[in-house]
Amino acid sequence: MRLRRALVASCLLSASFLVATANTPAAGAHAGHPHTHEHAGAHAHGAEDDAEHRAQDLVGVPLHEIEKSTADNAARIARQTGRQPGKAQSKVQADADPGVSGAWSAVLPTEVVPVFTAVLPNGKVLIWDSVGDNPTESYPDHSFTRVMVWNPADDSHRRVDLQGANLFCAGFAHLPNGNILIAGGNANAAMDGIVRTYVFNWQTETFTRGQDMAGARWYPSVAETANGEEVIIGGGPTTAEVYQANGAIRSLTGFTRYGARVYPFLVSRPDTQLALIGPTNPGYTINTAGTAAITGTADRDTINRQYGSFVTYDVGKTLVVGGGALTEGGVANVPTKTAVVVDTNAGLNPTVAATGSMSTGRRQHNATVLADGSVLVTGGYNSGAGLVDLAKAVYAAERWDPVTGQWTALAGADRARQYHSTAALLPDGRVLTGGGGICSDCQKVGYLEKNIEYYSPPYLFKKDGSGQLAARPVISAAPAAIGINLPFTMTSPQAANIRKVALISYADVTHSVDQGQRYIPLRFTVSGTTLNVTGPQTGGVAPPGQYMLVVTDNAGVPSVARNIGVNKGYMPVMSPMKNSTGRCLDLPASNLAPRTYVQTYNCNTSKAQAITRLLYDSSIRILGNCLDIPNQSFVNGTRIWMWGCNTSVAQDWEYRIDGTIRPIRNTALCLTAASSANSAQIKLATCSAPPAALQKWTW
Structure with a gap:
């Protein structure tokens, strides 16, 4: 049935053609994967695999040639079989009641294949693919990119092609002001990466070139962090880099474990560190301050x-679903139907728990968080084929309920969405899906989807079988920006019926990887038409930036989202803590070992002084460990050391307006430097009145 046009939501795209281990060759080396059945563990990488990757991605071939060849093959196959490649032959029965299984729109053609998709704060969508219809005699030419801005409100678009570089296979994520940082891309027919970064301004719809990276990257991921920085990992070089708030880029020489030319799964942790949780094992907890440090290592x-794909659907909780090629249910060479929940709320190493399985295994699918906090999976195929298998395409969507952990089958799309497809949540609660193709295997089977479809989830419809749209709650007023763990108010005529208030990040999705997708439930109370809400707990939960603010009522119907900014924490994360003598709290030699005593030292920008204050558990953290009172000895003269974070009262600190920091168990004692000298011990001492300079601390 026909649906109202509106905005889209962010589904994840298949994690690039390579299958790589987390430990990869040095910068410039090419990583690949053998085309064999995949099992647990890593596979070696070599020049042959990398050459196949290059050939599969048709690097060096202009898109007009790809499109013509694919279209010719599709026409030939259609004549021979009577079937259009990639088009569903019949709709699932669930389409009859959109209130149960949602509904899909008509297929809309686009001028650019939706390989890379970013939803902007105004609800429009930035979409690009690769090089366009350049003259045959001029290729290989990688000095430009086909780019458009799509408006889901009326399905109009504007071409904003980039001149100067090909952003095919780049990494990208939102900056705090809503602009899009793009890192890396494709240099030439040899599939070399590029060192360039660009920033797309969502208000002027223009590109600006940023500072070059140290390493040329192709298939990196970009992750937003609590202090407003963007971490760039993978894509060839093993040394990660950080795009700083001032636009400068620094190398993270403390993290050199992932250089695969495969988009890594990166999530921001509540404790303000970064977690790398896939697609391969092991995973890492990374403190990105200074030159960075690995503070935890664990298998998923x-x-x-x-x-496979992943979604952060709650505070510190990420669903990882599907992917792989293994033996499951007695059938060889199939992707898994299983899913796990990775929890980064406690400890340096995440905990992992199994949850419900999809009805069928999928790879090359997209997982997208919905406006009500559930997770939608669309597209993919259920065989172990490398990039595309139209005979095994999965058209029906599935929804995962985070409360029950179970999946529900939903309506089926019209088109197969496999390699190089995307899906993204829109502010109006719909999901925009599109793309697929631009690979050698795709070309052979006539698979190129230069179009989009909208999916309207069941929550947009009445539950009476009428197929009519449901009445939606409305956000009538909200602030332009909010703070970390700070109260704010918003109003809704339906406030009494609101059951959820949440922030949802805007999509940055390609190859099944949404580089920043998260749903953040917020605590609230109701008074009349006013909702009294508390902002997200930490900058790790909600890195500073632009978000969709959504309320959901007691019938499960979400509002249209309202754009809202989240400011960096008022007590900056990963920043030094200085006493009144000018020295900073310091972890000697950035030592991660428990029982390392802290000291004061000249203030600098090293990771040894990158302190995170967590308001929700009263802890003070350096490189993932907590400031701790040994043996809970709350007495004058006790020296302070670092220990693994736990719920002990020995790690609970109180912050006074007089600048003192006191253990909650004994507030007569203050955190005190033994002297104003370098390497002075930090201990507990009786608080003086007024506080002495050695007892007063600022952030």
Whole structure:
């Protein structure tokens, strides 16, 4: 049935063609994967695999040639079989009641294949693919990119092609002001990466070139962090880099464990660190301050989830679903139907728990958080084929309920969405899906989807079988920006019926990887038409930036989202803590070992002084460990050391307006430097009145 046009939501795209281990060759080396059945563990990388990757992505071939060849093959196959490649032959029965299984729109053609999709704060969508219809005699030419801005409100678009570089296979994420940082891309027919970064201004719809990276990257991921920085990992070089708030880029020489030319799964942790949780094992907890440090290492599960997808659907909780090529249910060479929940709320190493399985295994699918906090999976195929298998395409969507952990089958799309497809949540609660193709295997089977479809989830419809749209709650007023863990008010005529208030990040999705997708439930109370809400707990939960603010009523119907900014924490994260003598709290030699005593030292920008204050558990953290009172000895003279974070009262601190920091168990004592000298011990001492300079601390 026909639906109202509106905005889209962010689904994830297949994790690039390579299957790689977390430990990869040095910068410039090419990583690949053997085309064999995938099992747990890593596979070696070599020049042959990388050459196949290059050939599969048709690097060096202009898109007009790809499109013509694919169209010719599609026409030939249609004549021979009577079927259009990639088009569903019949709709699932669930389409009859959109209140149960949602509904899909008509297929709309686009001028650019939706390989890379970013939803902007105004609800429009930035979409690009690769090089366009340049004259045959001029290729290989990688000095430009086909780009458009799509408006889901009326399905109009504007071409904003980039001149100067090909952003095919770049990483990208939102900056705090809503602009899009793009890192890396494709240099030439040899599939070399590029060092360039660009910033797309969502208000002027223009590109600006940023500072070059140290390493040329192709298939990196970009992750937003609590202090407003963007971490760039993978894509060839093993040394990660950080795009700083001032636009400068620094190398993270403390993290050199992932250089695969495969988009890594990166999530911001509540404790303000970064977690790398896939697609391969092991995963890492990374403190990105200074030159960075690995503070934890752990396996996720026994499956190498290449071409799987993931969604952070709650505070510190991420669903990782599908992917791989293994033996499951007695059938060889199939992707897994299983899913796990990775929890980064406690400890340096995440905990992992199994949850419900999809009805069928998928790879090259997209997982997208919905406006009510559930997760939608669309597209993919249920065989172990490398990039595309139209005979095994999965058209029906599925929804995962985070409360029950179970999946529900939904309506089926019209088109197969496999390699190089995307899906993204729109502010109006719909999901925009599109793309697929631009690979050698795709070309052979006539698969190129230069179009989009909208999916309207069941929550947009009445539950009476009428197929009519449901009445939606409305956000009538909200602030332009909010703070970390600070109260704010918003109003809604339906406030009494509101059951959820949440922030949802805007999509940055390609190859099944949404580089920043998260749903953040907020605590609230109701008074009349006013909702009294508390902002997200930490900058790790909600990195500073632009978000969709959404309320959901007691019938499960979400509002249209309202754009809202989240400011960096008023007590900056990963920043020094200085006493009144000018020295800073310091972790000697950035030592991660428990029982390392802290000291004061000249203030600098090293990771040894990158302190995170967590308001929700009263802890003070350096490189993932907590400031701790040994043996809970709350007495004058006790020296302070670092220890693994836990719920002990020995790690609970109180911050006074007089600048003192006191253990909650004994507030007569103050955190005190033994002297104003370098390397002075930090201990507990009886608080003086007024506080002495050695007892007063500022952030």
